[in-house]
Amino acid sequence: MEVLVGLRARIADELKATVHGGDLRLERYEGPPGDPGLLKIAPGDPAWRVHGHPTGMLTGGFAALMLQSLHPLAMAGVDQHSDFRSDPVGRLIATARFITTTTFGSEPAARQEIALVRRIHTRVRGTAADGRPYRADDPELLTWVHTAEVSSFLAGYQTYAPRRARLTLSECDTYYRQVAPVAEALGARKVPRSSREVERYLCRIRPRLRATPAARDSVRFLRGFGRTARERMVVGVLMNASVGLLPDWARAELGIRRPAAVRSCWDRPVATAVGRTLEWARGPSEIHAAARRRMASPPPMDG
Structure with a gap:
């Protein structure tokens, strides 16, 4: 029993350090009392369920990066601008913090996180290899990044929940309607708000x-990422x-050839087992508990 307790604590600490930087920053979720959050969702709503499922979010997150x-x-x-190669864990922590804060945090905390990302986006601009200019605050690019991300999160949830x-x-x-305000607050336009709209958007784009070459290089980097043997094993399973x-x-375009039988008979069961282990180690989410307490608390009386 002591061995299991020690193993659970060790895995939980590693997970918290890798995904959250070791500090959950619960003050983002605890208050102010009665604040409904940016998305105005409640426990049990689709956005809460999808973004609160570790295995779906981890697998969906990797799929989103590839897409x-x-x-x-x-x-x-x-x-040209990201530090994902030199500091992949830092990039993961920043992304996870943004998603958890905008989903489960108070509205002021979510607005603060969005403002930070918008400031960063103003500095990300340049020229692609084909000579076309780009800028990260381009509404069309923001819509693409959001749609690729949330459709991947939903696919992860529907597969592993x-x-x-x-x-x-x-x-x-x-779900698509509930998460659209985050993209719109970042500057995206014409954000798809239903499964049919997402499907039509992907067909158009x-x-x-x-x-x-940069895309293929990023996929190779992701597949080999890991600071320790155990981390590389987990990342390999999730990838x-x-x-x-x-x-x-998308698989064909990226040159990924992994037979359907391997994906369904090996990859999915192994990822399910690894995901359940991570969920067991984490236990009940402290972030979700803090958000529930905030939303259930009566707001302060005026005067």
């Missing part, structure tokens, strides 16, 4: 997507699982 890389201008910005907990078609539409979340055309 986003297929837009040459978005990839140029990452390749227990069957009885998966979203209905109507709830999938609700697909002719503009292709795997540049293999994320490949199964990509559309067939």
Whole structure:
């Protein structure tokens, strides 16, 4: 029993350090009392369920990075400005903090995080390898990054959540509506708000997507990432699982050849087991508990 307790604590500490930098910063979620948050969602809502599922978010997150890389201008910005190669853990922590804060944090905390990202975006601009200029605050690019991200998160949840907990078609539409305000606050325009709109958007933009050398290099980097043998093993499992979340055309464009039988009979079961281990080690989410307390607390009386 002591061995299990020690193992659980060790895995939980490593997970917290890798995803949250060791500090959950619970003050973002604790108050002010009665604050409903930016998305105005409650526990049990689709956005809460999707963004609160560790395995779905980790696999969906890796899938999102690969899918986003297929837009040459978005990839140029990452390749020329991001520190994901020199500090991949720092990049992961910043991304996780943004998603958890905008989903579960108070509205002031979410607005502060969005303002920070908007300031960073104003400095990310340049020229892609094909000679086209780009800037990270381009509304069209922001819509692409958001849509690729949330569709991947939803695919991860629908694949790795227990069957009885998966979203209905109507709830999938609700999910897209609930998360759209984050993209719009960042400057995105014409953000898809339903499964049908996402499908139509991806069909429209697909002719503009292709795997540049930078995109293929980023995928190779992700597949080999890890500071320790155990971290590399977990990342390898999650990356293999994320490949199964990509559309067939995206896998083909990236040159990823992983047979369907391997994806379904090996990658998915192994990722499910690893994910359950991580969830067991983490235990009940402190972030979710803090958000629940904030929302359930009566707001202060005026005067």
